[in-house]
Each structure stands twice: as structure tokens, then as C-alpha cells.
Amino acid sequence: MKLINKITIWFIGIVFLITPVTMFISRNNIKKHLDEAEVTRMKEVNDRVAQQLKAGEKPDRYTHGRPIAISLLPGALPEQRVTVVKDNYVAEDLGRKECRITVDSYYEVGAQHYKISSYNYVIKSEEIFRGMLGTVVWKMLLMIVAVAVTARLLSGKIFSPLRRTMKAIHSFDLKQKNKIQLPQTSTTEFKELNVFLSKMTDKAMEDYAAVKEFSENASHELQTPLAVIRSKIELLSETNIDGVQAALIGDMQNAIEKLSHINRSLILLTKLENQEFKATESLKFCRVTKEVIATYEDWITMREIHLSTNLDKNIPLTIHPALAEMLISNLLSNAIRHNRDGGQINVLLTPREFCISNTGLPPQGPTCELFQRFKKSNQSNDSIGLGLAIVKQICEVNNYAIDYTYSDGWHRIHVYFYKNDQPVINSAEALSIAEVLSA
The missing domain is CATH 1.10.287 (Helix Hairpins)
Incomplete structure (x- = not known):
């Protein structure tokens, strides 16, 4: 994934994480301020009614049609002169619960004590949340679009030196003996x-x-x-x-x-x-295989080994001719050297792989070390222990995959021309390949 895409996803993830938290905080703050504003308003209403009572005026004109109740207290005034009560009240005409705030204020007018109560219905938290939800959704969508567009615009300017640096690295070649030319940047x-x-x-x-x-x-x-x-x-x-x-x-x-x-x-x-072998054009691997086999015919005949080949034609591969010849030559000579007199060698070439199978004694020591330098399955033979190491290095240079297996008396080395297509071959499948070749 590109760096700019990772940054975009990171910022969008932050938006998705922060938005619910800020939405919860905003809802609580809005609800708190609305309730406080309504409580303050009702306190002022109660104070105004009390002033009318103290002035000897009748508050009917002011309280008429308003949710204000005036009542005489038989006893003394409470210590807390103003109380606020919040409760859920079922409105019969609406048939649903409403959030109601009641403010009770206590006053002394002359020798009498009064209780003035005001109440009002306020917006519930759920209603605030529903009202905010649509806005938040649009806000998140706009932020996502803005982050994505802005990231693309900024990447063209901020990450441009990085892309040029990567391009310079890709084009750098040790054998050219030219110093790498990196772009100037202010970052x-x-x-x-x-x-x-x-x-x-x-x-x-x-x-x-x-x-x-x-x-x-x-x-x-x-x-x-x-x-x-x-x-x-x-x-x-x-x-x-x-x-x-x-x-x-x-x-x-x-x-x-x-x-x-x-x-x-x-x-x-x-x-x-050091990658001194550069392939500039493709060659037919089948033709090279036949030429290498022809050079080993005398040795194969001398040891009375039966050779079977199944070579697909017209398989062009981009590989240096010298490396292709060394690859096949080392594998074939290894199959002859580690074979028994009167044994068998099978050579298979398909568009996906090149396989050499030979009969012989079981390998001595761990087979995972066969492709290491100076590692041999039989330390007493004439091999110097570098043939398979060279084959391994040739495969790595050309981005091939190589695999060795031994089963039922057969040594098999597979060279896969495409690493992603490398299959897993079990002993039964490998034996069936050998049977097809020897048929």
C-alpha cells in the first residue's frame, strides 16, 4: 500500500474515533447550557412575580396563561430558597414522555411566606442527539472527502522528492561507476x-x-x-x-x-x-538443454545410464546464455555423478519449470544444506561442492525458485521459472512425473 493511502486511512480512522466522543461531549454541553438557560429564565420569572407581590400588585396579569403557581407556606422558609427539579413527565395530550424542569423559589412578603413555582418542558438528550446525527454524518463525509483530496494534492508536492529519490535508486547501477544523483529538497x-x-x-x-x-x-x-x-x-x-x-x-x-x-x-x-551477467534478450531454453545433453552423451553412455527427456518447444526465457548453459550443465553433471551405473535420468521442461530426476542412493546429511557452498551429500566423491551453490545463485539472479526432493529412490531438482507459481509437489505427484518421463 502506498504511503499516502496509509496516511489517508490513518486520518480517516482518527476521524471515526474522535467524532463519536466529540458528539457525546457536544450533546452533553448543549443539554447542560439549554437547561441552565431555562433555569435562569424561570428564576427571573419567579423573582418578578415576587416583586409584584411585595409591591402589592396582583400578579394575575403576569401569571395568566403561564405555568406559574403561587402558594402560601404555613411554616417557615426552607434554608434553600431555590430548588430545581428535573423529571420525566408524561404529557397526556401528546402521549409521550417529556423532560420537565421545575424551579421552586421561596420568598417572604410582609409577614407571609410564599412559594412560587415555574416549570417548562425542555429538549431531551435523545432529541438533541437525533438533531446532531444528521449533521455529524455529513460532517464526517465531508471530512473524509477533504482528507482524501487534500492528501492527493499534498502528495504531489510533499512526496515528490521521495518519489524522485526512489526513481534514482532504481536506476542506480554499481557497474556504471557513476555516483547516484538525488533530487534537492527542503524537507x-x-x-x-x-x-x-x-x-x-x-x-x-x-x-x-x-x-x-x-x-x-x-x-x-x-x-x-x-x-x-x-x-x-x-x-x-x-x-x-x-x-x-x-x-x-x-x-x-x-x-x-x-x-x-x-x-x-x-x-x-x-x-x-555482483550481477555481472545481464540478460538483454530471450533464448530458447529447449535448444540450450539439447546442446548441453549432447555434450554429456559419452559420459552417460559410459555409465550405461538411461536418459529420458520430455522438452516442450518454444519456451523463451530472459537469461544470459552462459548462465543457462551452466545451470543445465551443473544439474545434469550432478545427476550423472550421483547416479548408479545402469540408472536413470529424466529431464522435464515445461513453460513453468525445469526438472531433472535421477536414481541414486539416499542423501547423507540434511538436504537443506545441499545448495550451500562446499556442502555435498557424499563427502567422498569427486565433487567440489560448488555445483549446486552455483545453480542456486543463478536462480536467485534470474528470480527463479529451486527445490530439491528425494523419494522412492529418486532425486529431483525443480527449477521454477516463476516464484509465485511454485507448486507443492508431494512424493506421489513426483513419482507420476518420473513414470511419464520413463514411459
């Missing part, structure tokens, strides 16, 4: 954000350049001594040596080749992490 928080982003991107460029320089130097400097050692061992193998020495030289050659392979693989992983 303090956005200024602080731009300063932080400038420092972080400059630091990232320096670190990227250092890592890239190190990987390039390591690639060049390590290959030279390895080539020298390899050539010296080859010269040594051509001299007069016995069987034990020949075995030792063979082990040394294997170690040198493995070290060279590790060096190339680590450099490749570094390049993948």
Missing part, C-alpha cells in the same frame, strides 16, 4: 535520507570495486602458479619413476585440477553475486 527528513543514501551508495561502489579487483587479481594470479605446477608435474611424469611415484603424481594432478576448478567456481560465484 529535513528527506535531506537526511538523501545524505544517508549518498554515503551508502558511495560505500557500496567502493566495496564493489574492491571485490571485483580482488576476484580479477585472484583469477589471474592463482592460474599462473597452478599452470606452472601442472606443467612441472607433467615433466616429472615423463621421467623414470616407479609405480608408487606415478600414483603420487596422479594424486597431485587431481588435486591441482580440483584446486583450479574451485578457483574458477568461486570467481564465477562472485561475478554472479
